[in-house]
Amino acid sequence: MATIKDVAKLAGVSVATVSRVINNTSRVTPETREAVTKAQDELNYHPAVSQKFSSRQDSEIVGMTIADHSDPYFGQMVKVVDQSATKEGMSLIVNAGYHDAGRERQCIEELIQKRCRIIIAHTVLLRDELLTRYMANQKSMILINRKLPGFEDRCVYLDDEGGAYLAVKHLIQNGHSKIAYIRSSHQIADAEMRFRGYVRALEEAGIMFNPALVVSADPTPQGGEQGAEALLNLSQQFTAIACYNDMQAAGAMAILSDNDIRIPEHVSIIGFDNTAISRYLHPRLTTIMNPVSAMAMSAFAIGLAIIREQDTKVQSRVFTPTLIKRFSVRDLRAF
Amino acid sequence: MATIKDVAKLAGVSVATVSRVINNTSRVTPETREAVTKAQDELNYHPAVSQKFSSRQDSEIVGMTIADHSDPYFGQMVKVVDQSATKEGMSLIVNAGYHDAGRERQCIEELIQKRCRIIIAHTVLLRDELLTRYMANQKSMILINRKLPGFEDRCVYLDDEGGAYLAVKHLIQNGHSKIAYIRSSHQIADAEMRFRGYVRALEEAGIMFNPALVVSADPTPQGGEQGAEALLNLSQQFTAIACYNDMQAAGAMAILSDNDIRIPEHVSIIGFDNTAISRYLHPRLTTIMNPVSAMAMSAFAIGLAIIREQDTKVQSRVFTPTLIKRFSVRDLRAF
DNA sequence: GTGAAAGCGCTAACAA
DNA sequence: TTGTTAGCGCTTTCAC
Numbered sequence: 001m002a003t004i005k006d007v008a009k010l011a012g013v014s015v016a017t018v019s020r021v022i023n024n025t026s027r028v029t030p031e032t033r034e035a036v037t038k039a040q041d042e043l044n045y046h047p048a049v050s051q052k053f054s055s056r057q058d059s060e061i062v063g064m065t066i067a068d069h070s071d072p073y074f075g076q077m078v079k080v081v082d083q084s085a086t087k088e089g090m091s092l093i094v095n096a097g098y099h100d101a102g103r104e105r106q107c108i109e110e111l112i113q114k115r116c117r118i119i120i121a122h123t124v125l126l127r128d129e130l131l132t133r134y135m136a137n138q139k140s141m142i143l144i145n146r147k148l149p150g151f152e153d154r155c156v157y158l159d160d161e162g163g164a165y166l167a168v169k170h171l172i173q174n175g176h177s178k179i180a181y182i183r184s185s186h187q188i189a190d191a192e193m194r195f196r197g198y199v200r201a202l203e204e205a206g207i208m209f210n211p212a213l214v215v216s217a218d219p220t221p222q223g224g225e226q227g228a229e230a231l232l233n234l235s236q237q238f239t240a241i242a243c244y245n246d247m248q249a250a251g252a253m254a255i256l257s258d259n260d261i262r263i264p265e266h267v268s269i270i271g272f273d274n275t276a277i278s279r280y281l282h283p284r285l286t287t288i289m290n291p292v293s294a295m296a297m298s299a300f301a302i303g304l305a306i307i308r309e310q311d312t313k314v315q316s317r318v319f320t321p322t323l324i325k326r327f328s329v330r331d332l333r334a335f
Numbered sequence: 336m337a338t339i340k341d342v343a344k345l346a347g348v349s350v351a352t353v354s355r356v357i358n359n360t361s362r363v364t365p366e367t368r369e370a371v372t373k374a375q376d377e378l379n380y381h382p383a384v385s386q387k388f389s390s391r392q393d394s395e396i397v398g399m400t401i402a403d404h405s406d407p408y409f410g411q412m413v414k415v416v417d418q419s420a421t422k423e424g425m426s427l428i429v430n431a432g433y434h435d436a437g438r439e440r441q442c443i444e445e446l447i448q449k450r451c452r453i454i455i456a457h458t459v460l461l462r463d464e465l466l467t468r469y470m471a472n473q474k475s476m477i478l479i480n481r482k483l484p485g486f487e488d489r490c491v492y493l494d495d496e497g498g499a500y501l502a503v504k505h506l507i508q509n510g511h512s513k514i515a516y517i518r519s520s521h522q523i524a525d526a527e528m529r530f531r532g533y534v535r536a537l538e539e540a541g542i543m544f545n546p547a548l549v550v551s552a553d554p555t556p557q558g559g560e561q562g563a564e565a566l567l568n569l570s571q572q573f574t575a576i577a578c579y580n581d582m583q584a585a586g587a588m589a590i591l592s593d594n595d596i597r598i599p600e601h602v603s604i605i606g607f608d609n610t611a612i613s614r615y616l617h618p619r620l621t622t623i624m625n626p627v628s629a630m631a632m633s634a635f636a637i638g639l640a641i642i643r644e645q646d647t648k649v650q651s652r653v654f655t656p657t658l659i660k661r662f663s664v665r666d667l668r669a670f
Numbered sequence: 671g672t673g674a675a676a677g678c679g680c681t682a683a684c685a686a
Numbered sequence: 687t688t689g690t691t692a693g694c695g696c697t698t699t700c701a702c
Contacts, residue, residue, distance in 0.1 A: 012689075014689045015689090016689060017690070020688085026687080026688095028688085051694090053694090055694045056694075
């Protein structure tokens with residue numbers, strides 16, 4: 001691989017001059033520029049970015065940690081941050097932890113070692129203590145989907161409890177009272193919060209919480225299938241199922257349909273997240289809007305404000321989920 | 336941010352020693368190691384990776400370009416490469432071009448500038464000429480989903496034409512002859528190849544190709560909706576629709592269903608790619624398996640073999656799609 | 671086992 | 687406008 005020296009030699013100029021034409025950081029005669037450019041592509045020269053910033057302080061790269069590249073939920077987040085970063089002339093690196101605490105930590109460590117200017121971390125398995133240390137040292141590190149005591153101004157998250165509450169309340173308002181819940185088997189905060197929202201909605205309506213109506217499964221379509229099967233095997237009565245997320249809802253719907261249980265005629269179902277898929281299920285799935293893109297944008301904006309030393313108060317931190325009515329919930333009161 | 340110097344000073348040793356304990360590249364007394372480690376986390380020191388490799392030749396990073404982070408199709412690819420890379424102790428950087436030729440080029444350029452050891456490029460808009468130049472200079476650059484003349488040994492791709500042929504042939508074998516096709520509006524090779532497969536299957540069966548039965552749309556659910564609407568408005572007769580991909584099929588199914596057209600009773604439908612979503616549509620979608628993961632693994636393996644100077648002949652390059660029968664195609668001959 | 675010092679490829683200050 | 691040179695933070699010889 002050719003270096004700046006090679007280019008300089010071939011063009012008959014100094015490395016400084018080459019550097020100048022590359023970054024056009026100062027005036028250069030058309031002839032020298034020409035000579036340099038020519039040498040440059042004759043040698044197929046590509047400046048090594050890592051060196052570019054080694055002499056200076058900064059790096060112009062934003063780092064991000066997510067759980068899983070193949071999960072469209074994160075895909076959406078990454079896309080938004082990527083495009084925002086590009087707009088600011090920064091590049092993006094994203095590391096995935098795949099639901100493993102050790103890897104999650106390594107992801108963050110790697111971003112620090114790569115000297116990212118901004119770090120947006122979706123980390124769910126790291127202990128508060130460790131995370132606190134990272135946050136304290138990385139001034140432009142933002143947490144997404146997590147509320148860390150002492151760093152509220154750098155946390156962006158959804159009101160998960162409120163979202164689930166909204167979902168279940170919607171079912172109740174439609175006359176449902178025997179409401180099953182498929183929760184996420186992952187030991188993470190939002191799983192717990194959503195579950196609490198379910199319980200609160202029930203309590204508020206004076207409906208007895210029945211533990212037998214709650215099953216735990218992976219937050220995936222497969223999980224939804226298993227959850228629905230478990231629910232059917234219980235032979236408990238229920239007229240509706242609330243799910244941890246749309247993926248589970250998709251799986252559950254498939255199983256119900258396989259068993260000739262019609263949605264929403266026989267059983268109503270409600271999801272969470274408003275994943276792209278939810279609009280294309282049959283029937284189109286009623287769900288809770290999770291403004292992932294807006295949250296990701298906000299996280300990036302906060303990070304940017306920090307490194308630009310601008311006011312950071314403008315950005316939203318906690319996001320409110322909203323109900324998206326489609327066709328998977330039946331109004332029992334009408335009959 | 337603390338540097339290796341700071342650590343050395345605090346630990347009362349030389350930078351060389353610090354470097355040694357960090358990489359444990361040579362024996363060090365337990366006491367010095369202890370002192371260094373202590374200084375290290377007292378200062379919250381994280382070695383700057385970019386510098387680590389600046390003195391040497393290599394970088395231990397693999398780069399990848401894709402079209403869109405939010406597309407699960409690419410998410411799957413990225414995940415596989417990520418995990419393979421991690422297994423080899425390498426890290427991954429991925430850049431997305433978002434269906435823009437300029438950005439696509441920039442993505443590759445960036446990976447080169449970051450000195451990736453292996454580059455896996457999914458690039459569809461770059462001209463052969465330009466790509467040839469990159470391939471010639473980057474010996475461990477692999478193309479995915481593209482066949483570039485002269486570099487066949489570094490191209491991994493699917494037989495798209497064969498896949499679409501398979502899909503349409505399946506419809507024909509089930510007694511269909513009025514078969515509509517929703518093609519991708521993107522000007523890319525695989526869109527063209529899949530379309531050709533459709534035409535060839537028709538021709539081979541002696542069915543007249545009817546241009547009026549072909550509509551063009553985005554390779555997304557929205558595109559599928561538009562495509563299906565267009566098809567319905569044409570008021571042409573058809574008993575089946577073959578789609579460019581599963582996303583389009585999902586959108587098309589929703590529209591048909593909205594119009595009380597039953598699948599597969601009234602209209603059969605077949606997708607392409609076997610995206611996760613396809614199993615959860617109603618009815619479960621018959622589609623063509625696109626072994627993205629296997630292809631991505633193979634691409635990485637080829638890259639790895641190249642930098643390891645190992646035999647590269649072992650890996651598969653062209654992948655064969657297979658039919659996945661589910662419930663969206665009706666057998667007309669049975670009636 | 672450890673340190674001094676050269677070198678990696680680049681930028682930026684300072685001279686010319 | 688251009689060249690010289692110090693320096694960025696790290697690794698790696700080569701002595702000791």
